Amino acid sequence: MTVRPRPRPPGAAPSPVDFTEFYQAHFHRLAVQLYAYLGDHAEAQDLTQEAFCRTLERWDRIDAYDDPSAFVRRVAWNLATSRLRRVRTAVRYLARQREEHAPGPEPDRVALMTALATLPTAQRRAVVLYHLAHLSVAEIADQVGVPEGTVKSWLSRGRTALARHFIERQEIHRA
Structure with a gap:
């Protein structure tokens, strides 16, 4: 036009x-x-x-x-x-730009994270490094800067506290 x-x-x-x-x-x-x-x-x-x-x-x-x-x-x-x-x-x-979304955490993972949050920081760090990061007691002691006996103590106390936490939760769910 x-x-x-x-x-x-x-x-x-x-x-x-x-x-x-x-x-x-x-x-x-x-x-x-x-x-x-x-x-x-x-x-x-x-x-x-x-x-x-x-x-x-x-x-x-x-x-x-x-x-x-x-x-x-x-x-x-x-x-x-x-x-x-x-x-x-x-x-x-x-x-x-879409992000890939991973499914939410499984109930077991949520329970573990909740239980770990109840531990004192040193015990939580020792349990995570030993059981999840697969570091040895000697590696953890070197990384944290404490004697190996201290790491063993943290692991023992942390496992006991986690076991107690899960036993209490199990009893609550049975009731």
Whole structure:
């Protein structure tokens, strides 16, 4: 569609009323077209409004066109197409960024974590390093900076406390 300026009488200035009438005459029809294209009523109205704002900035020239509505329509459709491209790009980006979600912890793991939380810090560290990290008593003693006998004591007390914790929980569930 070719947009050609029509001759304006010499010295004639564009009138804001002319733009207001133009806006009122064409806004709804263009917004409905964009709504059908985009499927989002609010977005269609926003883009139509943006197209009219851009037209108003140049109204002194656009008013001289044979069909000023063709200019507004072209701007609005270009904005809508750009919007769809940005959304499509964002969706593709987000699809690549999806996190893999691991299933929640098993009940046994929750029970173990709860039981470990009841232990004093030194005992908990010794039990975790020995049973879960598979370190030897000597490695734990070296890492923590204590004698091996202290690590053995922590392990013994920690195991006793864990056993007591699980026996008490078992009795509670039986009752």
